[in-house]
Amino acid sequence: MTLSERKVNAARYSIATACTLALLKLVTGILTGSMAVIASAVDSLLDILMSGVNYFAIRQAEQPADESHPFGHGKYETLATLIQALVIALSGGWIIFESIRRLAAGVALTRLGEGIVVLGISTVASWAISRYLRRVASQTDSSALKADSLHFSMDVYTNLALGLGLVVITFVDLPWIDPALSILVGIYILYEALKLVRDGLKDVLDEELPEPIKDEITRLIEAHQGDLIGYHNLRTRRAGSQKIMDFHLTVCKHLTVDEAHQISDHLENRIQDEILGADVTIHIEPCQRQECPGREACHPETEKGRC
Numbered sequence: 001m002t003l004s005e006r007k008v009n010a011a012r013y014s015i016a017t018a019c020t021l022a023l024l025k026l027v028t029g030i031l032t033g034s035m036a037v038i039a040s041a042v043d044s045l046l047d048i049l050m051s052g053v054n055y056f057a058i059r060q061a062e063q064p065a066d067e068s069h070p071f072g073h074g075k076y077e078t079l080a081t082l083i084q085a086l087v088i089a090l091s092g093g094w095i096i097f098e099s100i101r102r103l104a105a106g107v108a109l110t111r112l113g114e115g116i117v118v119l120g121i122s123t124v125a126s127w128a129i130s131r132y133l134r135r136v137a138s139q140t141d142s143s144a145l146k147a148d149s150l151h152f153s154m155d156v157y158t159n160l161a162l163g164l165g166l167v168v169i170t171f172v173d174l175p176w177i178d179p180a181l182s183i184l185v186g187i188y189i190l191y192e193a194l195k196l197v198r199d200g201l202k203d204v205l206d207e208e209l210p211e212p213i214k215d216e217i218t219r220l221i222e223a224h225q226g227d228l229i230g231y232h233n234l235r236t237r238r239a240g241s242q243k244i245m246d247f248h249l250t251v252c253k254h255l256t257v258d259e260a261h262q263i264s265d266h267l268e269n270r271i272q273d274e275i276l277g278a279d280v281t282i283h284i285e286p287c288q289r290q291e292c293p294g295r296e297a298c299h300p301e302t303e304k305g306r307c
Contacts, residue, residue, distance in 0.1 A: 006136050006139060006140060007058045007136060007142050007145060007241075008055070008058055008059060009136075010132065010133055010136040010137075010145055011051060011054045011055035011058050011148075012055065013132065013133075014047075014051040014054065014055075014129060014133060015051040015052060017047075017125060017126075017129045017152075018044055018045075018048040018051050019048055020125070021044040021047070021122050021126070021155075022044035022045045022047065022048055024118055024121070024122070025037055025038075025040050025041035025044055025118055025119075025122060026038075026044075026045070028114050028115055028118040029115070031114060032114060032115040034115045034166060034178055037115045037118060037162070037166075038098075039095045039099070039162070039182045039185060039186070040119060040122060040158065040159055042091055042094065042095065043091055043095075043155060043158070043189075044122070044155070046087050046090075046091045047151060047152070047155075050080075050083070050084045050087055050088075050147075050148065050151065051148060053080050053083050053084065054080050054084075054145065054147075056076075057076040057077050057079060057080030057144050058080075058144055058145070060076040061075075061076040061077045061144075061241065074238075074239030074240030074241060074242035075203065075204075075240060076240060077142060077144040077239075078200055078203040078204060078239065078240055080144040080147070081144055081147045081196055081199065081200040081203075082196075082197065082200040082201075082204070084147045084148070084151065084196060085193045085194075085196035085200060088189055088193040089189075089190055089193035089194075092185075092186045092187070092188075092189030092190040092193060093190065094186075095182055095183075095185060095186035096182075096183050096186035096187065096190075098179075098182075099179035099180070099182040099186065100179070100183065102178075102179040103176060103180065103183075113170075115163075115166050116163055116166045116170075119159045119160075119162055119163035119166070120159075120163060122155065122159045123155075123159040123160055123163065126153075126155035126156045126159065127152075127156045129152050130149050130152035130153045130155075130156060133145050133146075133148050133149035133152060134146070134149040134153075137149055140241060140276075141241045141243075141276050141277050142241050147199075150192065150196070151192075154188070154189065154192055157188075158185045158188065158189075161181055161184070161185060162178075162182065162185065164181075165178055165180075165181040202238070203237075203239060203240070206237040206238075207237070207238075208235075208236050208237065209236040209238060209243055213243065214234070214236060216274065216275060217234065217236070217245060217271065217275065218234070220267070220270055220274055220275075221247070221249075221267065224263075224266070224267050229249075229251055229252060229287055230249075231247050231248060231250065232248050232250075233246075233247055233248045233283075234246075234247040235247065241276075241277045242277050243275060243277050243278050243279065244279045244281075245271075245278065245279070245281070246280070246281035246282070246283070247282060247283070248282075248283045248284075248285050249263070249264065249282050249283070249284055249285065250285050250286070250287055251263060251284060251285070251287070252286070252287055253286035253287050260284045261284075263284075264282045264284055267280075267282065268280040
């Protein structure tokens with residue numbers, strides 16, 4: 001199975017899981033009257049929307065470059081991440097609003113046992129799909145799947161907290177615990193949404209790749225053998241799973257065009273083999289020294305990369 005197929009399949013599993021959990025929690029929330037369960041159900045309903053957005057975005061992002069999108073369609077994944085952040089923030093805001101309203105009005109809870117069981121099932125299911133999505137996201141370096149994994153990870157902690165609140169209410173007559181815990185969940189959801197926005201904006205604003213990746217690019221360039229003299233103007237950015245980079249290579253001016261092109265191709269292939277999703281553009285430049293010592297004497301140690 002290719003990396004692209006893994007990403008699409010992961011998005012499908014995410015949709016199926018979200019649909020199942022949303023239906024189960026919504027019915028139980030209505031029956032019990034628990035704001036905690038209803039809040040969790042709303043979260044799962046939004047999971048369906050976001051998983052659907054992810055599925056569409058990943059399929060589009062995997063399309064090859066065309067005349068209208070010469071750099072590919074990787075930004076579809078970034079767009080999906082930002083949409084998820086917006087939806088997550090709205091759900092968090094609604095949960096806080098509804099919880100405050102219930103705290104003021106006071107709502108009686110019934111059939112808490114069913115709510116506890118459903119939240120327990122949801123916790124286990126969310127944990128399983130989150131681990132799966134995180135693994136596929138790591139293998140494919142998909143920002144959309146990372147965001148989806150994060151959301152299901154949030155469900156694990158929120159379901160545990162809300163379930164614990166229902167357990168406490170069954171033993172102690174403190175119904176305010178249910179909306180109070182829901183408010184905390186809403187605040188946590190808003191916090192995670194802001195983190196997603198921050199990460200998505202990095203791609204939109206073409207922020208450079210993280211230092212470890214840049215260091216790896218530098219290592220691969222400097223380890224390249226042959227007639228390479230030096231390099232400069234390294235620029236990097238990200239578009240979804242794509243890591244786009246370009247730089248200038250200085251080679252001996254006595255090389256033929258074909259020889260210089262072979263050096264460039266070899267280095268591009270090496271970087272693409274070592275860095276997942278690398279999209280490399282290399283500009284070849286001849287050395288600038290007027291009195292060239294000759295092709296055989298041209299090497300990186302000569303005047304810091306110039307022959």
